[in-house]
Amino acid sequence: xxxxxxxxxxxxxxxxxxxxxxxxxxxxxxxxxxxxxxxxxxxxxxxxxxxxxxxxxxxxxxxxxxxxxxxxxxxxxxxxxxxxxxxxxxxxxxxxxxxxxxxxxxxxxxxxxxxxxxxxxxxxxxxxxxxxxxxxxxxxxxxxxxxxxxxxxxxxxxxxxxxxxxxxxxxxxxxxxxxxxxxxxxxxxxxxxxxxxxxxxxxxxxxxxxxxxxxxxxxxxxxxxxxxxxxxxxxxxxxxxxxxxxxxxxxxxxxxxxxxxxxxxxxxxxxxxxxxxxxxxxxxxxxxxxxxxxxxxxxxxxxxxxxxxxxxxxxxxxxxxxxxxxxxxxxxxx
Amino acid sequence: xxxxxxxxxxxxxxxxxxxxxxxxxxxxxxxxxxxxxxxxxxxxxxxxxxxxxxxxxxxxxxxxxxxxxxxxxxxxxxxxxxxxxxxxxxxxxxxxxxxxxxxxxxxxxxxxxxxxxxxxxxxxxxxxxxxxxxxxxxxxxxxxxxxxxxxxxxxxxxxxxxxxxxxxxxxxxxxxxxxxxxxxxxxxxxxxxxxxxxxxxxxxxxxxxxxxxxxxxxxxxxxxxxxxxxxxxxxxxxxxxxxxxxxxxxxxxxxxxxxxxxxxxxxxxxxxxxxxxxxxxxxxxxxxxxxxxxxxxxxxxxxxxxxxxxxxxxxxxxxxxxxxxxxxxxxxxx
Numbered sequence: 118x119x120x121x122x123x124x125x126x127x128x129x130x131x132x133x134x135x136x137x138x139x140x141x142x143x144x145x146x147x148x149x150x151x152x153x154x155x156x157x158x159x160x161x162x163x164x165x166x167x168x169x170x171x172x173x174x175x176x177x178x179x180x181x182x183x184x185x186x187x188x189x190x191x192x193x194x195x196x197x198x199x200x201x202x203x204x205x206x207x208x209x210x211x212x213x214x215x216x217x218x219x220x221x222x223x224x225x226x227x228x229x230x231x232x233x234x235x236x237x238x239x240x241x242x243x244x245x246x247x248x249x250x251x252x253x254x255x256x257x258x259x260x261x262x263x264x265x266x267x268x269x270x271x272x273x274x275x276x277x278x279x280x281x282x283x284x285x286x287x288x289x290x291x292x293x294x295x296x297x298x299x300x301x302x303x304x305x306x307x308x309x310x311x312x313x314x315x316x317x318x319x320x321x322x323x324x325x326x327x328x329x330x331x332x333x334x335x336x337x338x339x340x341x342x343x344x345x346x347x348x349x350x351x352x353x354x355x356x357x358x359x360x361x362x363x364x365x366x367x368x369x370x371x372x373x374x375x376x377x378x379x380x381x382x383x384x385x386x387x388x389x390x391x392x393x394x395x396x397x398x399x400x401x402x403x404x405x406x407x408x409x410x411x412x413x414x415x416x417x418x419x420x421x422x423x424x425x426x427x428x429x430x431x432x433x434x435x436x437x438x439x440x441x442x443x444x445x446x447x448x449x450x451x
Numbered sequence: 452x453x454x455x456x457x458x459x460x461x462x463x464x465x466x467x468x469x470x471x472x473x474x475x476x477x478x479x480x481x482x483x484x485x486x487x488x489x490x491x492x493x494x495x496x497x498x499x500x501x502x503x504x505x506x507x508x509x510x511x512x513x514x515x516x517x518x519x520x521x522x523x524x525x526x527x528x529x530x531x532x533x534x535x536x537x538x539x540x541x542x543x544x545x546x547x548x549x550x551x552x553x554x555x556x557x558x559x560x561x562x563x564x565x566x567x568x569x570x571x572x573x574x575x576x577x578x579x580x581x582x583x584x585x586x587x588x589x590x591x592x593x594x595x596x597x598x599x600x601x602x603x604x605x606x607x608x609x610x611x612x613x614x615x616x617x618x619x620x621x622x623x624x625x626x627x628x629x630x631x632x633x634x635x636x637x638x639x640x641x642x643x644x645x646x647x648x649x650x651x652x653x654x655x656x657x658x659x660x661x662x663x664x665x666x667x668x669x670x671x672x673x674x675x676x677x678x679x680x681x682x683x684x685x686x687x688x689x690x691x692x693x694x695x696x697x698x699x700x701x702x703x704x705x706x707x708x709x710x711x712x713x714x715x716x717x718x719x720x721x722x723x724x725x726x727x728x729x730x731x732x733x734x735x736x737x738x739x740x741x742x743x744x745x746x747x748x749x750x751x752x753x754x755x756x757x758x759x760x761x762x763x764x765x766x767x768x769x770x771x772x773x774x775x776x777x778x779x780x781x782x783x784x785x
Binding site for chain 2: 151196253259
């Protein structure tokens with residue numbers, strides 16, 4: 118790292134002692150940062166890079182981009198049930214734009230502070246805009262939530278109202294008929310540009326959930342990872358899916374496209390044994406976050422979509438298999 | 452991460468159980484990898500990105516590039532006295548070139564295996580070639596080697612024969628008169644493209660060295676970091692500097708340029724109290740690595756270069772201050 122590069126990180130990202138979280142015993146500016154693991158805890162590590170034009174639009178507000186770059190990494194910790202500790206930042210910049218850097222740092226560090234997650238190392242290089250973050254968190258030994266421990270019979274839950282980020286992307290692409298209102302556009306745009314990592318939920322479902330994943334590539338695609346890793350199948354009841362108020366008035370096909378295949382929401386998808394239904398409902402209230410039961414895991418491999426009620430009682434119409442393109446994802450089969 | 456990207460990492464970089472080191476309790480392919488810290492150890496973390504055209508030439512052999520990308524990060528662990536444990540890889544690629552990926556992975560993983568450092572997470576994106584690595588190592592609690600604990604009176608030691616990587620760079624630039632022989636060029640080119648991180652040395656000087664840094668930006672520039680952080684000055688004896696056999700026949704000015712200001716060698720610069728001189732000499736033999744005493748730290752701020760003998764006895768000519776451009780680095784003064 119050249120002196121100039123070091124100065125850049127130091128100037129825009131390091132804070133004096135007493136400002137922001139301080140989890141490191143040896144701070145930045147040495148060859149390594151050093152953190153002291155809490156006894157009995159294991160370290161969860163994840164890494165994600167955002168590249169301009171591929172993961173974000175060049176016009177995005179830099180503060181929102183700073184937020185999102187860390188949020189997508191915190192979301193991976195959330196999906197493991199890990200508490201954030203620290204992160205490193207590798208920034209590739211086409212030029213030194215001080216206003217942009219100040220904005221980016223403000224969004225990044227505000228989210229870092231909110232989760233007491235310390236920036237412990239950084240590296241800046243010249244090149245096309247890209248942001249690489251490696252995040253570290255702690256989880257009690259043996260308690261990490263995995264993709265591979267879901268069981269047939271588990272309920273399938275999803276947090277929040279997935280699909281809003283995809284709705285925003287389609288609005289940017291100009292593909293929505295009718296177009297969104299200005300108010301709806303700003304709301305879903307904020308969800309796409311400024312996602313909320315479900316860290317508190319990930320921590321709260323330790324001991325409840327058998328498996329978890331964050332919805333970054335789309336609900337069905339990410340569910341597929343759980344199915345393959347856990348060697349189970351799933352029934353998803355489309356009429357039970359949570360529908361964002363911004364999607365409520367849209368065509369049904371568009372709703373399902375957004376909810377089932379839209380990525381970038383960073384909600385959590387959870388496999389939870391049925392005996393914890395009441396606890397999950399209570400948790401929703403405690404966290405102020407919708408938690409919706411959308412289906413169940415089954416022993417038969419593959420993914421099946423159904424219309425009708427998830428818990429159809431006697432006399433209610435029986436659920437019907439849904440002939441839908443989402444049901445034909447062969448690569449879900451284990 | 453899209454499925455395609457995941458496949459790319461899985462195909463070229465993940466190994467089956469039993470091949471390569473396995474330090475993670477939860478492997479790659481989940482939202483996070485999970486590693487179990489050894490009780491009593493702290494975690495040293497460093498991150499470095501290599502960008503094509505800036506940190507390496509586009510013509511470099513991909514296996515050497517894979518080696519170097521990890522080596523520069525392991526070198527940071529070495530400078531902290533930390534034992535490598537695991538690393539993450541963020542790869543930005545202009546295209547999927549299978550031969551290139553196979554070569555890159557072979558060089559990267561061979562060095563990882565040699566240091567029992569496991570690849571625990573990865574992310575691939577499309578874009579101009581860049582390699583971002585975050586490495587984690589372990590160091591006994593409170594024992595990390597820092598830049599800030601050097602003391603006046605400490606000897607200044609350097610490992611190996613710094614300056615060879617710079618000689619190679621100048622050869623690539625065509626600036627050497629006379630040019631290097633073919634044999635010399637291949638030798639110094641290997642040093643530039645395939646540096647050896649001094650991990651064993653970093654571990655061995657725990658309890659001996661007060662401070663350490665790896666020479667990535669040039670010996671005097673990196674010494675400056677120790678001087679500023681430790682609030683001391685230094686006297687460096689240029690006639691005591693180790694001179695590579697490939698530099699031995701070169702003009703003296705070129706030798707000093709390469710040794711004092713050449714970066715990219717990844718040797719270690721160490722501040723060690725004089726009572727450990729015999730131990731350092733023995734260590735050199737044990738490690739098969741030259742360790743050379745090149746000066747001392749002094750209470751007076753600033754950096755002074757001297758000609759003459761480092762330990763001039765009675766009757767020997769007194770050392771003379773060296774009027775040299777390297778002596779005028781004002782930013783070394785604390």
